[in-house]
Amino acid sequence: xxxxxxxxxxxxxxxxxxxxxxxxxxxxxxxxxxxxxxxxxxxxxxxxxxxxxxxxxxxxxxxxxxxxxxxxxxxxxxxxxxxxxxxxxxxxxxxxxxxxxxxxxxxxxxxxxxxxxxxxxxxxxxxxxxxxxxxxxxxxxxxxxxxxxxxxxxxxxxxxxxxxxxxxxxxxxxxxxxxxxxxxxxxxxxxxxxxxxxxxxxxxxxxxxxxxxxxxxxxxxxxxxxxxxxxxxxxxxxxx
Ligand code: SAM
Numbered sequence: 001x002x003x004x005x006x007x008x009x010x011x012x013x014x015x016x017x018x019x020x021x022x023x024x025x026x027x028x029x030x031x032x033x034x035x036x037x038x039x040x041x042x043x044x045x046x047x048x049x050x051x052x053x054x055x056x057x058x059x060x061x062x063x064x065x066x067x068x069x070x071x072x073x074x075x076x077x078x079x080x081x082x083x084x085x086x087x088x089x090x091x092x093x094x095x096x097x098x099x100x101x102x103x104x105x106x107x108x109x110x111x112x113x114x115x116x117x118x119x120x121x122x123x124x125x126x127x128x129x130x131x132x133x134x135x136x137x138x139x140x141x142x143x144x145x146x147x148x149x150x151x152x153x154x155x156x157x158x159x160x161x162x163x164x165x166x167x168x169x170x171x172x173x174x175x176x177x178x179x180x181x182x183x184x185x186x187x188x189x190x191x192x193x194x195x196x197x198x199x200x201x202x203x204x205x206x207x208x209x210x211x212x213x214x215x216x217x218x219x220x221x222x223x224x225x226x227x228x229x230x231x232x233x234x235x236x237x238x239x240x
Contacts (some may be wrong), residue, residue: 078149
């Protein structure tokens with residue numbers, strides 16, 4: 001990893017009000033190196049150019065921590081984490097969190113298992129599963145204080161994948177793009193049916209002016225047992 005990467009990351013994050021100390025910036029740099037190396041063997045992510053990686057992967061992931069106050073030791077699941085976003089940068093910055101990185105792709109979870117070990121991240125598990133199946137397992141259902149998810153599906157589908165994993169009084173944070181309003185409108189019925197309530201829509205900006213939003217859904221009651229439906233159904237026939 002180049003010292004240049006570390007300096008650039010610390011500077012760009014600082015411009016967004018995110019302070020990263022050198023030790024953590026180096027760990028984030030080591031993670032980037034692993035992603036790039038594995039990307040030569042398998043397609044993990046299209047974004048590997050240094051500045052883009054810093055802005056759109058690392059800083060974007062850390063916007064969750066800037067905007068959401070997770071208590072010490074929060075149990076967090078990242079649904080459809082892919083190459084580890086936002087889950088791994090969040091875990092590197094907040095090592096007190098207990099994190100589950102979940103993805104349905106075996107090759108991605110093999111990479112994640114390797115990366116978690118290589119980076120020495122404690123209390124970080126990797127699960128190869130579809131969220132629809134994991135949420136039917138009592139070991140995962142309503143066991144998390146928080147779920148997060150980026151770039152997995154539209155909000156009306158995503159709430160069916162994520163809310164069943166969250167405890168009552170916990171939160172689900174969906175990372176969305178420039179204009180989340182149409183998705184929010186479409187998902188209103190699904191959020192209510194699944195035991196949630198949209199608490200907040202938080203706008204933020206990445207360096208370079210890219211506008212994004214966090215949609216914060218609080219879980220106000222248990223998710224009815226019939227949800228989530230079978231794998232694939234939440235996407236094929238979103239609740240309304
Ligand atoms: N969250 C990462 C990011 O923002 O870079 C990855 C996004 S990638 C476009 C979507 C990921 O979601 C893929 O790795 C895919 O395997 C995973 N995925 C899609 N549907 C899923 C489901 N029902 N359960 C678990 N993972 C799922």
